[in-house]
Amino acid sequence: MILKPVPPTKYNSEADSRLFLKFLNDGTAYVREGGVPQRVRKLGAFLTGEAADFYEDLVEDNAREWRLMSFFKELYNYCFPLTYRMEQRRKLKKCFQNELTVKQYDAALRRLWNTIGITSEHERVDRLWTGLHVEIQKGLWREKLHPEFSRYKDVLHAAELTEVIESIDKPKGGVRNKSQKSDHPQPSGNQAGGSHNHRRSH
Template identity: 35%
Template sequence: MRIKPLKPTEIYDGTASLRSFQRNMREIITYLEDGQVPEYRQVEVASRLLKGKAYTFFERTCGDNAGEWTLKRFYEKLYDFAFPIDFRTEQRRKLVSLQQKNRRVRDHVGIFNDLCNTAGMLDERHKVIFLWDSLDSVITKDLLRMGHTPETSSLEDL
């Protein structure tokens, strides 16, 4: 059974809003996959859900030769255009200083994952160590009792 893909709802305007950028990108990718849009048309189709600075970026950067761009490259360049040059550095600073405090573990891990996704260049072991160091001591003591350590456990284990 085939269904018609749902048109994305998030129109990205080029502001430095990570949530809006990521939602637009996720919705576009799903839409393109569900609609089986050929790779050479993907950036062109994605541009229909841009406005303001983001659409201006598309026009000036790849509008005339959108078929030569991959979606991945397009979103990487759009990200570089829309976000401050030190955005990833700032996200890493937030990640290093992140503490669970009074948040539930699930909420804390969600914030942690968001920061990891935007900080970039973190391997699995560093993520485990950063997460471990950010958790309340009561939680890490329980994890130790269960046989987990930041040196040997995976994110999935934690």
């Protein structure tokens, strides 16, 4: 059975990086899997609002001459404000793991990188590493990884593994693990309900 390519959701020019990236990825898959010869012209039918204006005014008359990636790049420049990438870079600088899991933090970073256009593995490794919890960074060093030389997938895998180990070692709900010794010595003989062999004063 041959499956038909799934058409992309229409893009209405909203300056939302998630919507744009979804249109880019889904649109690219649609025309490539469908073997469409005039790819840009086909995708023009899925644009509305100002995005449709961009296509009609700047692309439609010579759509055959447009390469797919050039089309997406110019569509982005048309729909997004000039300061958008700068704003995303500011968000990236302030993006730390905090309450996120390693997997969630990785996803948040990837969204920002895709918007900004950061493809350097070294830059990605450095940002992931320095934004993780200190305990997880220590685990990366124990695994003999290095922010300057290690691959992103190796750092990410080790970070996820360290996170699991940390969650096992950490007691939940304030209940002390039975294998842990109390930090406070127990008083001898004067506990509540303990010995009543006190000397009577005469």
